[in-house]
Amino acid sequence: MRRPTKDTEESARRITRRGLILGGSMIGFMGVLAGRMRYMQVDQAEQFRLLAEENRINIRLIPPARGLIFDRTGTPIAANTQNYRIVIVREDAGDLDETFAKLRKLVPLSDADVERAMREIRRRSPFVPVTIADQLAWEDVSEVAVNAPALPGVTPEVGLTRHYPLGEDFAHVVGYVGPVSDYDLSKLENPDPLLQIPKFQIGKVGLEAKREDVLRGSAGTKRIEVNAGGRVMRELSRLEGKKGADLQLTLDHGLQNFVQARLAGESAASIVMDVHTGDILAIASAPSFDPNLFVRGISVSDYRRLTQNDHRPLADKSVQGTYPPGSTFKIVTALAAHEAGVVTAGETIYCSGYKKLGIRRFHCWKRGGHGFIDLHDSLMRSCDVYYYELAERVGIDRISEMARRLGIGIRHDLPMSAIAEGIAPTKEWKQSSYGESWRVGDSLNAAIGQGFVLASPLQLAVMTARVATGEGIHPRLVKSIDAVEQPVQSDGPLGISPTTLSQVRKAMYSVSNSRRGTAYRSRLLPDDMKLAGKTGTSQVRSVVVDNKNVPWDQRDHALFVCFAPYDNPRIAVSVVIEHGGGGSSAAAPVARDIVARALHGDLPPLDVFPSGERDSIAEIWDAMPLRREDGSFGRSDRA
Template sequence: MKKGPKETEEGARRLSRRAMLLGSAQAAIVATLGARMASMQVDQADTFRMLAEENRINIGLIPPARGLVYDINGVVLADNEQHYSITMTREGAGDVDEVLARLDRIIALDPERLEKARGELKARSPFVPVTVAERISWEDVSRVTVNAPALPGVVAELGRSRIYPQGPDMAHVVGYVGPVSDYDLSQIDDQDPLLQIPRFQIGKTMVENRMERDLRGSAGTKRVEVNAAGRVMRELDRVEGIPGADVQLTVDARLQNYVQARLSGESAAAVVIDVTNGDVVGIGSAPSYDPNVFVTGISTKLWDELNEREVEAPLHRRPLAAKTVQGTYPPGSTFKMVTALAALEDGKVDADETVRCVGHTDVFDVRFHCWRRSGHGNMNLNESLKQSCDVYYYDIAQRVGIDKIAAMGRKLGLGERHELPMSAIRSGIMPDKAWKREARGEDWRIGDTVNASIGQGYVSTSPLQLAVMTARIATGRSVTPRLVRSIDGVEEPSGAGESLGLNENNLRRIRSAMYDVSNHSRGTAYRTRIAAQEFRMAGKTGTSQVRRITQAERDAGVTRNADLPWNRRDHALFVSFAPADNPKYAVAVVVEHGGGGSTAAAPIARDVMLQALYGGTPPLSAYPSASRSAIAAQQRRLEPLLREIRPGRDTDEA
């Protein structure tokens, strides 16, 4: 139907209004967009320029060089070495399994490391490099480079890692580093972003662990250009980090090498302290292990071997344990000086009065035996230490009481956790009445005092504590062990200590008796004395039981240590200081299940002491004439284990 003029005119007016409304809306939108664009381009230009730059440029961390560890003479104990590694990217390789198979034919790859690399290649982004092999030789690098066309995605890289030139000698002192694990991150309260770097290494044990923040240093930074996928295109600039602090220890690498050699074949520990300043110049534990195997990741097989999981009991000798600070043992007769000093200081005992030893003491209905079944006869202080009579100490301990004995033990450094930068240091036990109530929920008994008087029962000490005790007796000062001499050239406080406040006459009596232990013909360590007059040694033997001897066994005859399984034999101990008239060093030796202190521990302590005093192999004239042929044979036997060690970063390894 045809529209009239009026209708046509009305339709035109409606269309014009709609067009105006639509045009106005469009104009408003365009104006708003224009204003927004102007604001972004002018007012917010800097902000968006920064955001764009951050999308294009990433800031990364550069691991700093780890601080070095030196011995007292400047011999490097922990160093950093450049090494070659092989990395692979999944993106570049294409067929990962095929390329890895080719690489394995060119250079021998560790199967365990290879399997781990396969898992990492699958888990990580295709352009992230994964380490396939570490510490490879230059010859292997050459082979990989020559075969590069057949190995897409494979690159040989130059890196830096930790190395321990002294190997097993310093394993229980310096420790080792390893890659940061999830467990490490959960255990440490450290926000250092370096810890997030893949395979970044931190100290795991001993000095490396306890001095981690000093040795680690501070990260550097680098700016790299990345594409939209996040792949690095080029490096724009870098600022190197601050290297970690160099740490100088008090340990003498040459003496330490001898200590480890002398302890070889034993499950034992030895500590040597310079009594003038508390410096720990030797602190060896055997058997040991090579810390270098931990740096790149230890195999499961070797880990099981070091944990002795494949060794049948009772021959577990714990190569990973630092027995010097982590092992605690009944001190046996080496504790008798503590009991004697407590009695002398308390005034309950006169050094010249005697106690008759008939081979045992009865306390109510319990019989406590002396090690000599027939007894020692009348014993005064000097004779009791010289011949190590037990009954004498049973008697005086009951008079002075356990609390005063324990107080003296603590004054001499027992039952105390000495703060060295070593892992899992144990404080041992210096028991008293309060300790037993708290730890055992029981009252102290007289029999406990009798046992404690000769270093048995609840008393437990480490070789380090025994060395400290001996140093304090030798000097009358509160000698404190020191393992770190300086950090970046700044010397740490001396451990010489102040006076213990003990009566000097009482100390002289104890020292005189210890001198007779080693130098009197009836002394228990006479056969292992030092013959050189200027280096005469004062000492004390100790033998601590690890099993109970029944009355039936005593009646039938106590079984010899040699006839017992290894883990049921007595521990052997010896403590000493020398020269006796002007002490320089204190030595403590513990041989686990070694039998007798005079036969197993004293010879080691004597040899270690002479090595320290002479600064090297002593002349045969320093030994008793009857022992010289055996000592000469021993020196020949140890020679292959001793290395020429020079200050600096060079070491000649035999």
């Protein structure tokens, strides 16, 4: 049966409409695809090109060269030396076990080395290079380079490592660097990406740590092309980082070596300071250690040897050690009392050998007493009773105020580790520290540098420099940074009467140059070397004992401070010898030799010393391990 024309036409219209809808949909869909393809191929072409580039181009950090450290004469103290090493990138290496097996045939790697490297690889991101071995010989590195096609992800590199050419001489002040540890990273909120590089070295202690900000520098980058197997094909570009700043210190390497050698065998410290600029010319702590041992990680046996030494070589006694200053503190008490007007320079006080306070007797070191004695003689002969009397008159608060004015009880701002503040006690300090009231007897003990008073060798040197000049000079260790001179700091005049200072200086001169002075045997003969000093002996036991009859660690500490030349002061020196016995017998001779070496500029001739002392001085000097120009050690070449 034939369909009516009307139905046929209606059906054709429906088909045509559907076809148009379907065709339109297809055309729209094709348009969307075309638009998307254009967007991806044209508009986002650069982004996808970079994504493709990342599959064959790696960007790696270039560690900067660490800044160098020099002494005041330009002699290197901390240098950088070439270090041949092998690194591996985990994501490029493939089978690590197979790679290490091949590598061990080329370079000496122990099981412990491999285990350490694997542990480090697992801890780090896959793209971070990990050092497998360093400090390799050139021959070993060459073997790896020749066999590079068989070692995917393994690259020989030439880097820099820290070296301390003067070894033990500057160990405590400069410190050392070492690999970044998890503890180091934990202390930083936003660690520098450089610190993620395994074996990257940062300052651990001393100047290296305190001036890490300027010594480290900033990283560079390099773009390298790798093939599908992860092998480095070529270096495409390199942007060098910024080298760390170079530091020049105020220290003199020749004087530093002499001081360190003169303290050999002792547990001691000494400071030599320019009284006008505050420049630290030498700062020694004995015994010392070789900082190069720590650069790549010290062995257990070496570390045990250092920590088990009863002379504590790792402790920097020059700034960290605090000691009862003994009779050197009488300078402070004398200035406080005379400035307060409770005594005059010519006024005498009777010393019977003790001062009675209630039922207790405070004894003088001279049991028979000194008789009537004034400021000059009390310092020259180191009478204790004179200062007991001054302390009772002036009080501890004014003594402590004078101590801080002279630099004791103050933490001096030097870029060294754990600088001690010391203690210049007050009534309030004792109440807050011990919950007890201050007693008059505490003042008497403090007046002679015992009791609660504590000072470091650095503070004693600052005190002496300020007494010598009347100026509030501050110690300075860094002379320049990248040749830019660092400022000399001073608080200006101390505000102490010039007459009082002059009286104290004259008394200090007599300590070393008067036959009745406690350091007369440690004098120097030339007028341009004559020193003015003060001896000190601080007890480590509450009971007075004969130092010869007790173990070493129970003997008194020996101290001596001085400035020289007397008529035109240039340097201040402090010496502290732990358990040395007596300041006049142990510390003063050391300070005398240091003054002679510092003022002469080299090892001085023996005729600058009293004739009766020359043989013993020659014997000491002949045994001193002084550094020669070639870096070796040997006996002194004395004149």
